[in-house]
Amino acid sequence: MAKTYEEALRWASSVLSPKGVDPDGARYVLEMRAGFTPSQLRLHDRDAVPAAALAQFEQDVARLANSEPAQYIVGVAPFYGDLFAVTPAVLIPRFETEELVAWAAGEQAAARTGLDLGTGSGAIGLTLAKLLPNVAMTLSDVSPAALAVAQANAARLKRRVQLTASDLFAALPGRFDFIITNLPYISRAETPVMDQSTLTYEPALALFAEDDGLALFKRFAAGVAAHLTPGGAAYLEFGYRQQPALAQLFAAALPQAQVTFRRDMADHPRMVKLQF
Ligand SMILES: C[S@@+](CC[C@H](N)C(=O)[O-])C[C@H]1O[C@@H](n2cnc3c(N)ncnc32)[C@H](O)[C@@H]1O
Numbered sequence: 020m021a022k023t024y025e026e027a028l029r030w031a032s033s034v035l036s037p038k039g040v041d042p043d044g045a046r047y048v049l050e051m052r053a054g055f056t057p058s059q060l061r062l063h064d065r066d067a068v069p070a071a072a073l074a075q076f077e078q079d080v081a082r083l084a085n086s087e088p089a090q091y092i093v094g095v096a097p098f099y100g101d102l103f104a105v106t107p108a109v110l111i112p113r114f115e116t117e118e119l120v121a122w123a124a125g126e127q128a129a130a131r132t133g134l135d136l137g138t139g140s141g142a143i144g145l146t147l148a149k150l151l152p153n154v155a156m157t158l159s160d161v162s163p164a165a166l167a168v169a170q171a172n173a174a175r176l177k178r179r180v181q182l183t184a185s186d187l188f189a190a191l192p193g194r195f196d197f198i199i200t201n202l203p204y205i206s207r208a209e210t211p212v213m214d215q216s217t218l219t220y221e222p223a224l225a226l227f228a229e230d231d232g233l234a235l236f237k238r239f240a241a242g243v244a245a246h247l248t249p250g251g252a253a254y255l256e257f258g259y260r261q262q263p264a265l266a267q268l269f270a271a272a273l274p275q276a277q278v279t280f281r282r283d284m285a286d287h288p289r290m291v292k293l294q295f
Pocket residue numbers: 109110111112113116136137138139140141142143159160161162165185186187201202203204224225226
């Protein structure tokens with residue numbers, strides 16, 4: 020039966036809300052499939068959804084009802100004003116990570132080289148390639164499937180960057196003026212309290228780290244100084260309960276670095292800079 024956009028969204032909400040699924044996902048898929056901005060969708064509230072679009076929407080809502088992330092369903096996620104292609108090989112970029120990018124962008128205008136380690140979709144490195152056009156950015160990841168998505172995004176957004184497959188620093192010779200990274204930091208012990216959608220659909224390789232979520236930070240701390248130019252800096256995102264453990268880790272492993280923690284907009288400690 021024909022439905023207006025408003026009716027289609029109300030129907031989606033009646034399907035999703037009883038299952039505990041946020042109906043905002045339905046709004047997002049409808050906007051992305053139609054090529055509407057949020058305000059354009061509101062302007063079309065009373066218009067009939069074309070039959071083919073409605074059939075597509077019904078399929079999308081069935082997937083949302085199974086907790087599949089809206090961004091994987093439509094294949095794109097917003098980050099820092101751009102739309103990034105995403106597949107289940109990459110983490111869906113989070114808004115919190117935009118704050119880490121803004122921190123580095125605000126301080127690294129004079130840098131010549133930068134590294135985004137564990138780039139996933141390329142959200143961090145490709146955004147910095149836009150904000151800091153004079154910086155030669157290298158984007159690396161241990162996952163070839165993730166790097167393929169980052170490469171597709173570099174082409175889609177027309178950003179010139181170097182892409183390298185590497186287990187942390189292993190295949191990255193040379194030094195960078197700054198390094199930025201959002202490494203996996205979730206402890207397996209947190210699985211019972213994690214969002215079902217994240218657990219089922221996002222790649223475990225992008226989420227979890229051994230040793231209470233600290234394993235990759237420890238390896239990073241062991242390698243970072245050898246990959247920064249003198250006076251270089253590293254910017255890292257971490258879990259909101261990890262600041263005390265990281266303060267200890269960096270003080271012991273990198274006594275020469277000045278360590279500055281920062282809180283995110285929700286007032287959680289989530290970012291750190293290591294200034295050498
Ligand atoms: C939390 S995700 C971050 C993705 C993206 N940078 C973002 O912020 O949206 C972590 C990324 O690190 C990559 N990764 C995991 N272990 C790695 C390792 N040992 N070396 C390099 N990258 C790794 C994963 O494949 C994943 O893409």
